Amino acid sequence: MLYNILRDIIVFSLTFIVNFLIVSTFWGLVEMFSPIRWQWLLKGMRYFSIPMTETNIIIVLSTLTLLVPCLLYRTWIMQRYLCWSLNCQKPKGQDAERLNRAMSVVCQKAGLDMSNYNLYVCNTKVLNAFAVGNNNIAVTLPLLNSLDLSEISGILAHELGHIQNRDTNMALLNSTMSSFGNLVVRIYSFITLALQILSFIPIIGWFTAIISWFFVIQIWLFQFLMKLPLHIITMFSSRQDEFEADLYACKIGLGVNLYNGLISITGGEARMGFAARLLSSHPATKQRLERIKNYVQKQEGLA
Numbered sequence: 001m002l003y004n005i006l007r008d009i010i011v012f013s014l015t016f017i018v019n020f021l022i023v024s025t026f027w028g029l030v031e032m033f034s035p036i037r038w039q040w041l042l043k044g045m046r047y048f049s050i051p052m053t054e055t056n057i058i059i060v061l062s063t064l065t066l067l068v069p070c071l072l073y074r075t076w077i078m079q080r081y082l083c084w085s086l087n088c089q090k091p092k093g094q095d096a097e098r099l100n101r102a103m104s105v106v107c108q109k110a111g112l113d114m115s116n117y118n119l120y121v122c123n124t125k126v127l128n129a130f131a132v133g134n135n136n137i138a139v140t141l142p143l144l145n146s147l148d149l150s151e152i153s154g155i156l157a158h159e160l161g162h163i164q165n166r167d168t169n170m171a172l173l174n175s176t177m178s179s180f181g182n183l184v185v186r187i188y189s190f191i192t193l194a195l196q197i198l199s200f201i202p203i204i205g206w207f208t209a210i211i212s213w214f215f216v217i218q219i220w221l222f223q224f225l226m227k228l229p230l231h232i233i234t235m236f237s238s239r240q241d242e243f244e245a246d247l248y249a250c251k252i253g254l255g256v257n258l259y260n261g262l263i264s265i266t267g268g269e270a271r272m273g274f275a276a277r278l279l280s281s282h283p284a285t286k287q288r289l290e291r292i293k294n295y296v297q298k299q300e301g302l303a
């Protein structure tokens, strides 16, 4: 219990620091081109007797940008925004059909109404699935395309377990903050693209090319930084939470499906290389597989 609280505080602080760095560069940029002199902000700063300097304005604004949404992190709109910022999309066509078929098996077994859950696909190169907030589950496209339907059901059952066990609360809070760091990275990518288009114009183009490189380096650095808290979560992620989510999948009768799904993910990741494996939030440890096997065997023994 104490360990979990400590872990939550460390991850929360680290996520705040990383995103604060990113968001403050954005407000710094805005301040440079059109000084921020919003009345409500100045009034608030005066109220708390914060000296009115450019640096303080940027610090206060960046802190507000990250912490105010945290108050709203449980709302429907925040969860939707979060899924969007994580590059998750509503599945279409064949993807939608596959995902819905897998999920319908899970909900039938669990006795839950499928219409209460939102499913998403994520266009990244890793084999992964994750739960967001209290009713969203996302799977990556490679996972959806390389696992068979019964294996996908097993993985979805594990994610549903996280939602049922309320493991996703803290992650939701941290992702809410990270989404603003992500948004700044997206804005910078857009600026870079615009500058690169302009770089075809002679003379002005040289300047825009140089500035666009400045943004490219920042984007690269930020993307690296943003992954740090995720690493820490993985490192500190309570094994217990994973076991409990696995147990949930077993209890609703999808233990074998999950077991096979995890084996397929491990096999796929071995082919993907080191970076992809580091980013996976579900290291399919031998321990997890062992426990699932034991539980399923026990269940079969009772039947």
Ligand SMILES: [Zn+2]
Pocket: 158, 162, 241, 242, 245, 282
């Ligand atoms: Zn998990």
